[in-house]
Amino acid sequence: MYMKIFDLSSRELNLLIYFAQLRATEKEISITTSQIAEFFNTSQQTASRCLIRLNKELGLVSWRSTRKGSFVQINPLGLDILHQLRFELERALYPDLxxxxxxxxxxxxxxxxxxxxxxxxxxxxxxxxxxxxxxxxxxxxxxxxxxxxxxxxxxxxxxxxxxxxxxxxxxxxxxxxxxxxxxxxxxxxxxxxxxxxxxxxxxxxxxxxxxxxxxxxxxxxxxxxxxxxxxxxxxxxx
Amino acid sequence: MYMKIFDLSSRELNLLIYFAQLRATEKEISITTSQIAEFFNTSQQTASRCLIRLNKELGLVSWRSTRKGSFVQINPLGLDILHQLRFELERALYPDLxxxxxxxxxxxxxxxxxxxxxxxxxxxxxxxxxxxxxxxxxxxxxxxxxxxxxxxxxxxxxxxxxxxxxxxxxxxxxxxxxxxxxxxxxxxxxxxxxxxxxxxxxxxxxxxxxxxxxxxxxxxxxxxxxxxxxxxxxxxxx
DNA sequence: ATTACTACCTTGCGAGTAG
DNA sequence: TCTACTCGCAAGGTAGTAA
Structure with missing residues (x-):
């Protein structure tokens, strides 16, 4: 809760959403950078860099990479970001609430x-x-x-x-x-x-x-x- | 509904959310580029360019600018984007649903x-x-x-x-x-x-x-x- | 006051490639 | 296969400024 949603790029935010949809909030999921790249229609290199940034710089996911692929889990800070976004979005779509x-x-x-x-x-x-x-x-x-x-x-x-x-x-x-x-x-x-x-x-x-x-x-x-x-x-x- | 949420930059998405919170989905709102700039901790120029892009390139808002400020309203396509994001986010946070x-x-x-x-x-x-x-x-x-x-x-x-x-x-x-x-x-x-x-x-x-x-x-x-x-x-x- | 152009410069993308 | 480095280039940032 020390980070705001606009400190993230669109890629990073979408990646976080994607991981959460794969239940990476509960457990470590297995994924490759090429899978991510394909999903976003981008290059494998960009996917790799996003993942690194999401882990090292932003601290929103835990992550380990092996020769066979990557393993990712969203940590509490990452979940915060998603809930923060949900809050803002809800206020945007239902301003009468x-x-x-x-x-x-x-x-x-x-x-x-x-x-x-x-x-x-x-x-x-x-x-x-x-x-x-x-x-x-x-x-x-x-x-x-x-x-x-x-x-x-x-x-x-x-x-x-x-x-x-x-x-x-x-x-x-x-x-x-x-x-x-x-x-x-x-x-x-x-x-x-x-x-x-x-x-x-x-x-x-x-x-x-x-x-x-x-x-x-x-x-x-x-x-x-x-x-x-x-x-x-x-x-x-x- | 012809645009996907990852076609937008984080700035543009947040700007859209911000406008919606100001009820720009229902009516035209009055705003200046410096206000936007201050909100995002960015420069007035960037705010201006975002607004132009949101209007001309992406077609998500209607917009007219005068010497005294800008007037913006979110159009149906922009609202689509917000609902699309809400949908993905809901699936991310409540995967059991x-x-x-x-x-x-x-x-x-x-x-x-x-x-x-x-x-x-x-x-x-x-x-x-x-x-x-x-x-x-x-x-x-x-x-x-x-x-x-x-x-x-x-x-x-x-x-x-x-x-x-x-x-x-x-x-x-x-x-x-x-x-x-x-x-x-x-x-x-x-x-x-x-x-x-x-x-x-x-x-x-x-x-x-x-x-x-x-x-x-x-x-x-x-x-x-x-x-x-x-x-x-x-x-x-x- | 405003908006938004131009010019410059920084960030970040993708290709190639090593481990 | 994987990940993730370097490098050249394009996209996008800010400052200055005109209208």
Missing amino acids: TTIHIQGSVFSGLGEGKYYISRSSYMDSFVKKLGFKPFHGTLNLRIQLDDVDRLDLIRGSWPVIIPGFEESGRQYGDVLCYEVKIPDISARVAAIVPRRTHYGSNVLELISEINLRAALNLKDGSELTINYSLDQTREYDK | TTIHIQGSVFSGLGEGKYYISRSSYMDSFVKKLGFKPFHGTLNLRIQLDDVDRLDLIRGSWPVIIPGFEESGRQYGDVLCYEVKIPDISARVAAIVPRRTHYGSNVLELISEINLRAALNLKDGSELTINYSLDQTREYDK
């Missing part, structure tokens, strides 16, 4: 979220970038499967990025935040997603300046709707 | 479809490209609004193109066909869409080798589900 509604059911986690967000470095960034001090706990929401593609849409938008850090030998990764609204509640709320498990999960963690579970009298299994506004223009915090 | 189901209700048209498809030039092409001789009539289906984005997905896929022609001074446009399935019916069926009204409509016309209305005992208001398979790889009939 200004809010995404997502429903999920509350469940109890292991308290990990609570532990993580209370690291002071994260806390400082939350205050600085989101403008509020989160209550010391997170609300876990399991999103119903029908809504996952809408959840992906949110994840494809440009997040507020809370940088990771290292503390006593332990790595804390980046956290991505998406500011959401809960109906009838004025308190500020954000969905947070660890950088690593960005996609492929149907779980959202919410933080807020208030204790949502108490304020809304939520129990495990309670249904909760969150709204995400798309009205922002593209604002990359560069 | 192999069939699109769409529900609509039957209604009676003015018999126009029947008149059009029975032109012998169309008929010959239907037989040649679809492999069956359509019954001399069409079945009109009004798609419910919730399914329109899925309908757009179908329209974004590469169609079988039935070329238009001229007959006794009258122009008959291209017709786009999408081969669909109707549950429990083995007869071959295709949805046909006139080239001009490709998007923005929630109406589908079906043709088949049999009389669907009679065979399925359909009345006005009957609900009908159609399935569209995405399992094809990209096959441009080029």
